[in-house]
Amino acid sequence: MTAAGLDSARAEAAGMAALIERAEADLAVAEEPARFAAALEAGAPDDPRPHGPARA
């Protein structure tokens, strides 16, 4: 990777870090990545059929 390419990658990563710094301030301690899958399951339409390990 060229020096210019490295500078560019560093600059983009720094931009990402700044975004996180702005957004993380009010993240609840309880927040964790697994709550993403839980949000999808909770947001799904109601389905009265039982969930099982095999394909339905």
Next chain:
Amino acid sequence: MTDWTLAGLADAIRARKISPLEATREYLSRIERLDGRIRAFITVDAARALDRARALERDAMAGRWHGPLHGVPLAHKDLFRVAPLPTSCGTKTAEYFVAEQDATAVTRLVEAGALTLGKLNMAELAMGPYGDNAHHGDVQNPWRFGHVSGGSSSGSGAAVAAGLAAGALGTDTGGSIRLPAACCGIAGLKPTYGRVSRAGGMPLSWSMDHIGPMARTVRDVALLLDAMAGADPEDATASARPVDDYAGALDRPIRGLRVGVADNYYFDGVAPEVAEAVRGMGAVLERLGARVEPLRLPDPQVIHDVAGIVARAESAVVHTRILRERPHELQPAVRARLAVGERVSAHDYLQALRLRARLAREFIREVFTEVDLVLAPATPTPAPSLAEVTVGDGDTIAARMGRFSRLTRPWNGLGLPVLAIPCGFSAGGLPIGAQLAGRPFDEATVLRAGHAYEEATDWHRRRPALG
């Protein structure tokens, strides 16, 4: 026959109007005639496809039907393991990806009676929204050669649009099913995260990767999803939630469905003819009885950026060997994008994953109390020319790539089901695509609305003039 829809072909085979062997020969003949120019395939597996077609024909004659896809010729992006074929993932290395078992999604399609014509071209490592590929040739847009097919599932989009396969599998980490579907004028579905097993497919970003179907119509896509959705012990992220009858639910009316037309972000900087076509789709849905109104969404830029951080970090980890040991083999823009991922800190990556959970929860709560579906453009412009997207250094190209996928990436962060379908054509004769997004695991409603729109319009019936 290669102009037919997948559903039409499956029906014709079932009615014995055409045999699996005849269908397979027709597709192979068309591939031989056209693919030298389109470059949709990396590997054509003619001998095995014909063997399988003969076996399916014998079974059909004996009344042994394998399933709703009996005898239907498909092809799949070259990042799925389909033994004994090599899996290049669009790289220079023929056997780049090795897995213990065939891709679950492909296996399920085969169990439903489909056969595999071969493996399809793609952006290198699935990292690119255009479909250019220095190793396997730039995939051409069947509507106009010299223009991009969209990517990264470029071969999938072009093969279906050109009638080289009745349907195809693609993957979508930032738009890679929906972008080629939009550019090539076909239907493509990014299902809910966890709806389709990712086992046996090359990971790019395990938190953002989705596998989904691409085909001529929404009914075709629903048939493919019916066959491949559901839990899988080989993929812990595959949901155990029961699978709907997607094709069976298509014909229910959409009267009363609430459709929000994205009022922020999604129309910013979008070409006027794209905006007009997508808003026109909203008007058609309204005429069909849906309640269509503008809807302000929680700022999509935030989830777009969060998804980008996660995808960059994970992809750099997955592909660290080629990046460190053979970087010269990678296209400059792919190398540039992976290099950014190497510089994302563990702190930022983990915070991005925590933020994603909150953003998804808030989006689902705020948006889906107001509407059932969200309508938005799929691409900011119709397919640009290959010449204009490949000019410049790696960083310039990478930045341009990011702009082209800015309308699709937020949905990967949210994990929601999104259908891309054609909603018009540009003045230059290129397809225009719209996105319809729905509640998690509510693919049935997304597909139903898309099907109703198709029934009221004829964009999906148009075919590129390829001879």
